[in-house]
Amino acid sequence: MNETPDVTIENQQMRLVVTSDGIARSLVYKPTGTECLIQGKSVPFSTITEPRPYQNEVKLAYPNRRTTFKSNAVRMEGDKLVIGYELIPWEATVSVKIADDYIAFTLEAFTLTEDYGIVMTEPPISEMWFLRLPVRELGHWGDWLNVIWDDEVAVNVLAAGPCANADSEEGEGYRILQAGSDEQVKLTGVTAALITCAKDELLDKIDTVERDYGLPHGVASRRHDLYTASYYWASTVTPASVDEHIKYARMGGFRLMNIYYPAFLDSRGYRLIGNYDVYRREYPNGKADLKAMLTKIKEAGITPGCHFLHSHIGRDSKYVTPAPDHRLNLLKIFTLAEPLSEADTTIHVEQNPIHSTMAGNRRVLKIGTELISYEGYTTTPPYTFHGCVRGIDSTTVNAQPVGYMFGLLDVSEFGATSVYLDQYSGLQDEVADGIADLWDAGFEFIYFDGSEGVNPPFWHHVANAQYRVFSKLKPEPILAEGAAKTHFSWHMLTGGNAFDVFPPEKLKEETLRHPFREAPRMRDNFTRLNFGWLGYWLPSEETIGTQPDQLEFVTSKAAAWDCPVSIQADPAKLAQHPRSSDNFEVFKRWEEVRARKWLSDEQKQMLRDEEQEFILLLDERNDLELVPYDRIMEIAGGSTGVIAFTFERKDALYAVYWHISADAQLELPLKPQDFVVLESMGVEIEAAAGKQGDTAIVPVGKRRYLKSTGPNKDKLTTAFGGARVLDL
Incomplete structure (x- = not known):
């Protein structure tokens, strides 16, 4: 016993x-x-x-x-x-x-x-x-x-x-x-x-x-005043353009600006990642110019953050050319079965290369001082890589003896223009030092992009690679997000991930499929996610472009779960979009909701109805007002140029409507006395009588409202369906 x-x-x-x-x-x-x-x-x-x-x-x-x-x-x-x-x-x-x-x-x-x-x-x-x-x-x-x-x-x-x-x-x-x-x-x-x-x-x-x-202080970051704040994401901001970016960020009520590394570092896509000390020519004084720009952003009441791919090394960076660094990650190890001369295009190996990648531009071997691409390989003896191109990526061709060991380079699957570093080496710490020096210019939050690009075991290296960078950032980031997470990441990543951009026509559907589904799971983890990144499209023959109802949908569903959004913004594109003022007004109102913690629990539950859309209004006293609204599916005989929704408030029927890209007129089969046109709640303008009997003409361009004084919802919907869009 x-x-x-x-x-x-x-x-x-x-x-x-x-x-x-x-x-x-x-x-x-x-x-x-x-x-x-x-x-x-x-x-x-x-x-x-x-x-x-x-x-x-x-x-x-x-x-x-x-x-x-x-x-x-x-x-x-x-x-x-x-x-x-x-x-x-x-x-x-x-x-x-x-x-x-x-x-x-x-x-x-x-x-x-x-x-x-x-x-x-x-x-x-x-x-x-x-x-x-x-x-x-x-x-x-x-x-x-x-x-x-x-x-x-x-x-x-x-x-x-x-x-x-x-x-x-x-x-x-x-x-x-x-x-x-x-x-x-x-x-x-x-x-x-x-x-x-x-x-x-x-x-x-x-x-x-x-x-x-x-x-890392994961709990404190989740209690920070900016925990639910959305951010304005910029990849083109420079000292010369920062005022324009600030203008648009403030237009949208954004309290955070996330700056992508190509905005200040010399870049060619991912190809130069790792050169953390080479600034763009717009920064002739390097870090001093970056610091001055970040100071200007802060003086505008906006907190700046940065966005890096910390585990990536660019294939044109100093870590690859003229000789690849010994600390780049290798997926497989091979042994030369025959000597390799500088002219050989076939490489004989002892091990079977089976399952080595055949993906385009990822077929790369690292042998001594050079990178070699291959066309294919044999999987029966004698084992070879054949169709080899020597010294790619401007590396140095070399000869190696029989018995020399080399490897299959871990080339990133995202574009194949960068490679992953070996997390068992000191290179991640060296990269962290470079990022930390940039951080010292005045950044306050960070996005760890490409976090999945590490060695196994992933449960450790995903978070630990983030930690090796995070621990060198002084002062500690107030917030952080990342493209991948494991358990220990919770202490660093304030709210997990953002999603890559979805096109306008699919934005609502993809929002429901992805961030909306993830939000309750993140709530179970006592945290949130980011319902962005949102792209910004100009209206064209191929797309309706980014429109206010799309942004209203995403940011309202995000707010239902105390989550932020983020917008990838470029002032040049924003200035070309006819509805940018309306689009950024949507952001501004919802950011006020977040900052004021304005939503009640009942309203949050209401917003979680995936079938219902909502609009956040400013009422006659300029106070926030949340109401459900319903899309009018057919306007002007099937025109795609006008969008309209109906809603009810204060015992009255309304419609909100706008043109996706132009300023025009809308002829409605209603009498002018059947409705009131509103520039905003409480600000009326007159509708003109149409040339045809019992019709009225209203302006259609930016977001405006109609208040019905007679027609019910069905009649108002029918009127929009029978309307005509008229050029000015």
Whole structure:
């Protein structure tokens, strides 16, 4: 009979019980007595995974394949958990720190309890979970933060550093929240915190963990006044054009301006990424000119941010030509089976090149001082790469001897004009220094684009690459977003991602398909996303262009979830669009909503109706007013030049209408006395009588309103359908 007692670990918030035979038995939220773990399941508290069994007798008796061993013994020695496992002679030592707001577990060491009989002292472990809790379903699952919660209680297993892996496994009626380590990253010295608390206290508890362990301040960023602020995104701003950008940013009520790196660094698409010290010619004084421009933006009441692809290296940058840096990432390693001369166009290798990429412009080998493209390869001996072009990207052709090892270059799948750096090297830190020097000019928030472009394991390197940059930015960014996220990113990325632009005709549909679907999931992670990026299209024969109702739709659905939007803006294009004033008025009103926290919970719920569109008006007293409105589907016999919606307010029927690209007239089959034309609420203009009987002519260009004084909705809709668009 096993007389080892069960292990109980508790603070004021929770009581955790682990049985002496290694099973997670109970996790009670003490203020309410709520049991948080599923009962009747024998879920091991810890597991160890080896690539194959290494202990000799186990290796002989069991298949030599990736094998997971379950905990079967747990005891407490002082402030340390000692965990034993089935079949293998290893014990894990996990220190336990009991704090008021959390309990922290740190994997300290592995101890060999029985000699292997072979020359091996290191633990042959590929993956280890030192904390596994089968938390029952509570209604909400935050997959990024690794939290399960309902209105009463939240259970969170939180990595307290970038090298701890916090993840989960789904079960029937429960989910195993777990924390562990990975031999590709760091096996020991990793920490995770267990938080069990009232749902409304979770962010306070996480904030304590962040401060205790010196983590980025993810909670503080989510409590910043600009947390829900949308941003004006600029790739063309320079000291000469900054006033125009400020004008449009203020026109849209934007409190943030995100500046893409090509605005100040010499760029050819992605091809020069990595040259962080080469400014555009518009900045003759380099950093001093950048700093002066950012100061001007701040003086206008706008907070500037920056946008980089931190894990990319451009194929024309100093890290590639004339000789590629040894710290660029390689996807496969090959060995020369024959010497390579400077003239050879066929490369003989020992390994089978099968599954090497055949994508255009990504077929690149890095051999010594040169990059070599290939046309194809053989997958039966003798193995070769053939049709090779030597010294591409202005690299230096070289000869190498038999036995020389080289690799398949990790060329970015996004355009193939940049490559990914090796996250196991120091190059990411060198890049971080370059970005940090630019940051010092006065940026205050950052977008980590291209974050997915890292080595596996992705759970670590996506966040850690961001962290290697983020930790060098002083002062710490007030906000951050990124193109990819993993668990530890939560402490840096204030609200996850933006989306790439969607064309006008698909914008509403794609908004519902993507950001609108993601928003509740992000809410489950106690955070938000960005409903941008929004593109800006001029009306043409191919497209209706960017129109006020599109922007109203996206930004209203975003506000329903306390999310911002972002607009990719260029003053040259904005100045050409006839409806830019109306478009940016939409932004301005909704940014006022965000800044004032104007929406009630009831209004937010109303806005989440995906079938209903809404308009934010300024009423007769210039106060905000939110009303639903419905599109008139056919206008002027099928004309695509005019857009109109009907809505009701203050017991009256209205229409809002405009022309997508021109100033014209609209002849309606209504009498002038049937309606009132409004430039804005309370500001009337007269309608003219039409040349035909019982018709009226109204101006159609910018957004205006009609207030019906007689016709009902059906009649007003029919009137728009039978209208005629007249040139001025």
